[in-house]
Amino acid sequence: VQILPHSFRHRLLIELLERIVHAGLHRGVFLAERKLQCIQLVIVKGVFRAWRDFIRWHGALARKRREIRANRKFQAVQLEMILIFRRLGLSIEEIWAYTDRPSDASFTKIIKEKQELIDRSVHQLLEVKAFLQQKQEKLALGLSASHGKIERIHLPKRHILLSAPITGAYDEHDFSVAADFSLRLKTIFGLYDNFGSRISVENICSDNFNDYDCFFYYGTNDERPYDAVLPAGEYLRAFSVGSWDRLKDVYDRLLSYSQDQGLTLTGFAYEEGLNEMALRERGDYITMITVA
DSSP states (O other): OTTSOHHHHHHHHHHHHHHHHHHHHHHHHHHHHHHHHHHHHHHHHHHHHHHHHHHHHHHHHHHHHHHHHHHHHHHHHHHHHHHHHHHTTOOHHHHHHHHHSOOHHHHHHHHHHHHHHHHHHHHHHHHHHHHHHHHHHHHHHHHTOOTTOEEEEEEOOEEEEEEEEOOSSOOHHHHHHHHHHHHHHHHHHSSOOOOEEEEEHHHHHTTOTTOOOEEEEEOOSSSSOOSEEEOSEEEEEEEEESSGGGHHHHHHHHHHHHHHTTOOOOSEEEEEESOGGGOSSGGGOEEEEEEO
């Protein structure tokens, strides 16, 4: 450079300085652009990561919500099942045992047991209905009864059950027979109406009004056991109001009525109380007598 002319050296120096400045500026711009690109890349990466994390969080939240809805539906089904079991009469312990280990076999067992329980309940309700019907019919007869009243009626065939023989004195022996007969009726029918006593027409005609034969009870015309059958036909029905001492008066009227009508009394006279459960005083007791 020293051997070059002075003017040329000056121009060369300026040119070199310009080139150095331009090179520095170009490198600064390049470095600035690179830095900007790096910053942009970092920002893009940060946004991508944030968006990815948001998507993951939103997906987990959606899955959690689906699980909650599924659990609510399952809990609603369980609650409805528990309410059904309670309506069926299952205890809390039985429901807990089933929900702990549910299966087709255990549910089938529950259904079968409840069906059997319903059948028994229906049978018991029908017995209660029949009992109430008998009481209603007897009370209706009692409302129209008067002492010495005699009716001529037609009755269908009826099954009857009979106790062991009694003396008619209603002593300790007769009460023992009554207790045994009551137990037998309870075993057969469960719920039953009061039973009566019968006396033979022969004893009535002989004025032997204390010599009773046995206790009796009207059965049902189904397959349940019975001891005798009262045939269908014409019967006389009479009523005695008051104590048993007044029965003789009614029997005397029956005998007179049958003679006047040309009728012959046969078999036994069946006595039964009509208002034992609605009795106020002993003098209001109504005895109905039925004889063929």
